[in-house]
Amino acid sequence: MRNIYLSAVLVLAVLLICWRSIVPLEKKLKLGKVKIDFDRAMGIIEELRKAKYPGETPNKVIVLLQDIDGEILWNITYLTNSFNIWNVKVDAADGKVKSEKLESVIQFKKPE
Numbered sequence: 415m416r417n418i419y420l421s422a423v424l425v426l427a428v429l430l431i432c433w434r435s436i437v438p439l440e441k442k443l444k445l446g447k448v449k450i451d452f453d454r455a456m457g458i459i460e461e462l463r464k465a466k467y468p469g470e471t472p473n474k475v476i477v478l479l480q481d482i483d484g485e486i487l488w489n490i491t492y493l494t495n496s497f498n499i500w501n502v503k504v505d506a507a508d509g510k511v512k513s514e515k516l517e518s519v520i521q522f523k524k525p526e
Contacts, residue, residue: 488503
């Protein structure tokens with residue numbers, strides 16, 4: 415039985431090595447392109463929230479700085495007190511809002 419587990423671990427290790435050669439697991443961000451810092455990005459989306467969704471109060475916040483298709487973006491997601499998810503992508507170079515959407519958490523429920 416132990417040999418089966420060792421074989422499975424070996425197969426997984428080989429797959430991981432092959433996968434890493436095909437798909438790099440990390441991509442370095444070009445931080446020199448970032449002109450809008452975290453505080454400014456949060457200020458931009460807070461202004462947008464107050465203008466578009468004044469009744470949505472953030473409860474939890476997830477913030478990522480990502481390279482998406484060659485653009486460095488602040489990808490900011492709020493979980494609100496009314497169980498909505500609000501996602502906003504802000505260009506880290508110029509502060510423009512690239513996309514934003516508000517969705518209900520309930521819509522993610524699996525159908526029975």
